[in-house]
Amino acid sequence: MILTLTLNPAIDMNYQLDHLNIDQVNRCGHVIKTAGGKGLNVTRVLKCAEADVLATGFLGGKTGEFITEELDHAGIKHHFVSISGNTRHCLALMHEGNQTEILEDGPSISEEEADAFLKEYDRLLEQATVVTASGSLPKGLKKSFYQQLIEHAGRKNRKFLLDTSGESLKEGIKGAPYLIKLNQDELVALIGKEVNTEAEILASVKQLAETGVKFIVVSLGKKGAMGFFDGHAFIVEPPIVKAVSAVGSGDSMIAGLAYGIDKGLTPEEALTYGATFGTLNAMEARTGYIDQTQIESFKKKITVRAVD
Template sequence: MILTLTLNPAIDMNYQLGHLTINQVNRCGRVIKTAGGKGLNVTRVLKCVNAEVLATGFLGGKTGEFIADELDHAGVSHHFVTIKGSTRHCLAIMHEGNQTEILEDGPSISGDEAAAFLREYDRLLDQATVVTASGSLPKGLPKTFYQQLIERAARKNRKFLLDTSGESLKAGIKASPYLIKPNQDELAALMGEEAAGEAGLVASARRLAETGVRFIVVSLGKKGALGYFNGRAFIAEPPAVQAVNAVGSGDSMIAGLAYGIDRGLAPEEALAYGAAFGTLNAMEARTGYVDQAQVEAFKKKIAIRTVG
């Protein structure tokens, strides 16, 4: 079973506008509301391909109830810890080929709520084979919280896939997660310098591997991703497609990686699924969705090449 962590979920509100006019009334005829947060995007994509997946994290207030109801309606298994604060909203405005986002901070987690989550997490780890953790930490939790979760997973020999940024990522790396997935900007912030070309990306990945992270994946957007595992580097390149909604494509890549890793596939094959899931999500209007009927055929179109 794949256990997905969404510690700072949200109701994602996607407004589809032909044109956004600042300081004027903008009317929107199409609004998509989903149970959101990066980890829940991962969860939904895994559900699309019938993977055994269970979601956990924190939920609170009426917004939390909405998310739980949406997951129930979709048949997604979940065990969230209830908190006093209200789960947040996040707004994405699609306009003129652009995407403008407004993200609420979300609730603050108390010490008792964090302790309750750790007890639930330890119990769920007994059922899991792979763990994914995506997105920011909510207020109230220490920057080392992901680090704690990775250490607990390691004690039970569970593979932990960490997709976050900033101080949470730096702290998490200290616990040697199985996989991290920074994009190029996040990699530059992590390493303190821009990586120049493919050679620079490989050099940065090699340095990260020295910290004990087994599998480094650098997201390259529509160009796919670079993988580094056990001293070898490779790139998964998807074919060019017409993107409809790229929101959640990075999360879909994590879902594909988890899907491949959970099946015991080679890193190159897992990365091919990651690139396939990420690209297929971008072809859909819905966030965190892939068409299962297209997965295997599209995955065969992903070109894997070695980077020397």
């Protein structure tokens, strides 16, 4: 079973606008409301792929109830810890080919709520083979909370995939997760210097590998992704497609990676699934959704090449 962590979930509201008129009234006839947060995007994609997946994290208030109802309606298994605060909203404005986001901070987690989650997490780890953790940490949790979760998983020999940024990523790496996924901007922030060329990215990834992370994935957007595992680097490149919305494609890549790793595939094969899931998501209007019937045929269109 794949266990997905969404510690700061949200109701994602996607507004499709022809134009965004600043300082004026904007009317929208096309609104999509989704049980969101990066980890729940991962969960939905895995559900689309018919993987055995269960979601956990923190939920509270009426917004939390909405997310629970949405997950139940979708047939997604979940065990969230209840909190006194209200789960947040996040707004994405799609306009003129652009995407403008407004993200609420979300609730503050108490020490008692954090302890309750750790107990639930340890129980769920008994059933899990792979764990994914995506997105920001809510207020109230220590920046080292991901590190703590990674260490708990490590003691049970569970593979932990981490997709976060900033201090949460820096602290999380100290726990030696099995895999981290980051984009070029996050890589620059982490190592403290610019990386532009393939060779510079590879040199930076090799530096990160010295921290004990087994599998490092750097998303390259439309160009695919670089993977580094056990001293070997490779790049997966998807075909050019007509993208509808790139929202959730990074989360879908994590879903594909988890899917491949859970099946015991090689790193190259797992990253091929990551690129497949990420690209299929970009071809859909819905966030965190792929067409399961296209997975195997589309995967054959992904190219993999070794990097010196």
